[in-house]
Amino acid sequence: MLCVGTHSDRRSACAPKGAVRNHFCIYKMSYMLFSQILGQERAKRFLKQVIARDKIPHAYLFTGIPGIGKTSMAMALTMALNCDSPVDGDGCGRCPSCRKIMRGNFPDFLSFKILPDKKNILIDQIRELNRELGFAPFAKYRVCVIHQAETMTDEAANSFLKTLEEPPPGNILILNAKEPRDLLPTIVSRCQRVAFQPLPIKDMVNWLVKEKDLDEEKAEMLARISAGSLGRALNLCGGNFLDKRQEWLSRLIVLPGLSREKGFEMAVECAAEAKRMGLDTTEDGEAGILDMLTMWESWYRDLLILNAGDMTHLLMNVDFSHKLKNIAEHFKIDSLIDSLLTIDRARRDLIRNRNTKLVMEHTVLGLRRLADALGAKGTAQS
Ligand SMILES: [Zn+2]
Numbered sequence: 001m002l003c004v005g006t007h008s009d010r011r012s013a014c015a016p017k018g019a020v021r022n023h024f025c026i027y028k029m030s031y032m033l034f035s036q037i038l039g040q041e042r043a044k045r046f047l048k049q050v051i052a053r054d055k056i057p058h059a060y061l062f063t064g065i066p067g068i069g070k071t072s073m074a075m076a077l078t079m080a081l082n083c084d085s086p087v088d089g090d091g092c093g094r095c096p097s098c099r100k101i102m103r104g105n106f107p108d109f110l111s112f113k114i115l116p117d118k119k120n121i122l123i124d125q126i127r128e129l130n131r132e133l134g135f136a137p138f139a140k141y142r143v144c145v146i147h148q149a150e151t152m153t154d155e156a157a158n159s160f161l162k163t164l165e166e167p168p169p170g171n172i173l174i175l176n177a178k179e180p181r182d183l184l185p186t187i188v189s190r191c192q193r194v195a196f197q198p199l200p201i202k203d204m205v206n207w208l209v210k211e212k213d214l215d216e217e218k219a220e221m222l223a224r225i226s227a228g229s230l231g232r233a234l235n236l237c238g239g240n241f242l243d244k245r246q247e248w249l250s251r252l253i254v255l256p257g258l259s260r261e262k263g264f265e266m267a268v269e270c271a272a273e274a275k276r277m278g279l280d281t282t283e284d285g286e287a288g289i290l291d292m293l294t295m296w297e298s299w300y301r302d303l304l305i306l307n308a309g310d311m312t313h314l315l316m317n318v319d320f321s322h323k324l325k326n327i328a329e330h331f332k333i334d335s336l337i338d339s340l341l342t343i344d345r346a347r348r349d350l351i352r353n354r355n356t357k358l359v360m361e362h363t364v365l366g367l368r369r370l371a372d373a374l375g376a377k378g379t380a381q382s
Pocket of ligand 1: 082084085091092093095096097099
């Protein structure tokens with residue numbers, strides 16, 4: 001989906017001087033029907049039942065990890081609600097309203113997300129939402145989505161609570177969040193909750209093979225390391241991630257056999273990845289240091305799985321399964337758990353803006369020591 005960025009319709013033009021603008025964007029293109037969304041059958045059934053009722057609730061809380069169809073579902077709901085002749089609760093795709101939506105010429109789908117360089121949804125964005133709601137929608141229904149609603153500041157959440165109590169007719173509010181417990185209970189209780197599940201690996205693999213023309217092994221690896229998030233899998237197969245992943249895992253494989261000095265050099269190289277934090281924090285598709293840590297985590301997780309028994313079918317790095325099997329026995333479970341904790345600490349330290357070079361020195365040398373102490377030294381050649 002494409003977000004066209006700045007807001008420049010008739011209303012902003014009339015906004016008072018000094019008013020904060022551009023706090024939401026209008027989505028263009030990629031509107032979808034319920035039938036075109038992968039999985040999430042329960043959510044689809046629930047929303048279709050809701051539409052069939054006379055009185056449509058005005059607020060929804062869509063919960064689940066990013067990239068599993070929450071925004072697509074909000075778009076499908078917009079189409080179905082505004083369609084002149086719905087088919088089985090779905091938009092028809094042919095009526096003037098559906099066509100307008102599919103052409104990307106639909107002003108009544110508003111999307112609020114965290115502004116660049118900010119960490120929260122701010123009170124000014126909620127004020128702008130309120131201002132928009134003050135105008136009647138052009139269509140039958142206007143749908144407003146707030147992404148990562150759990151990041152609303154207290155001020156924003158309290159202001160939003162008032163909006164939620166009594167939005168003007170014809171407006172549907174949708175909050176997207178990972179977990180309901182991250183939101184004020186008073187907000188959660190005023191919304192219809194719709195839970196989204198991570199997508200089944202098999203469904204993702206089939207989709208990636210068919211739609212993205214990937215070979216099955218690569219599709220399976222992407223589906224597994226994305227933990228059921230199609231959005232993340234699509235992010236990963238674009239940009240430079242796949243090449244970088246090979247490089248990151250190769251470094252980790254040789255680490256146990258390196259001298260302390262060479263390990264130190266590797267830490268410096270890894271710190272250079274910090275130019276970019278990672279795919280989840282940037283929109284340019286370039287992978288960074290957090291993605292490297294996620295891959296390292298997946299590596300130790302795979303070793304742990306192999307140590308716990310013959311569970312090859314659960315491996316994330318399926319394309320490295322031969323290598324993983326060869327080295328798994330050199331690691332003890334305690335050392336693998338400590339390695340995972342070391343990586344988790346590194347991630348938290350980087351997010352807190354601790355010195356990247358020091359964090360990576362501590363992490364790389366720590367991982368080397370954990371492998372070395374348990375006799376894994378030299379496994380690079382196995
Ligand atoms: Zn229609």
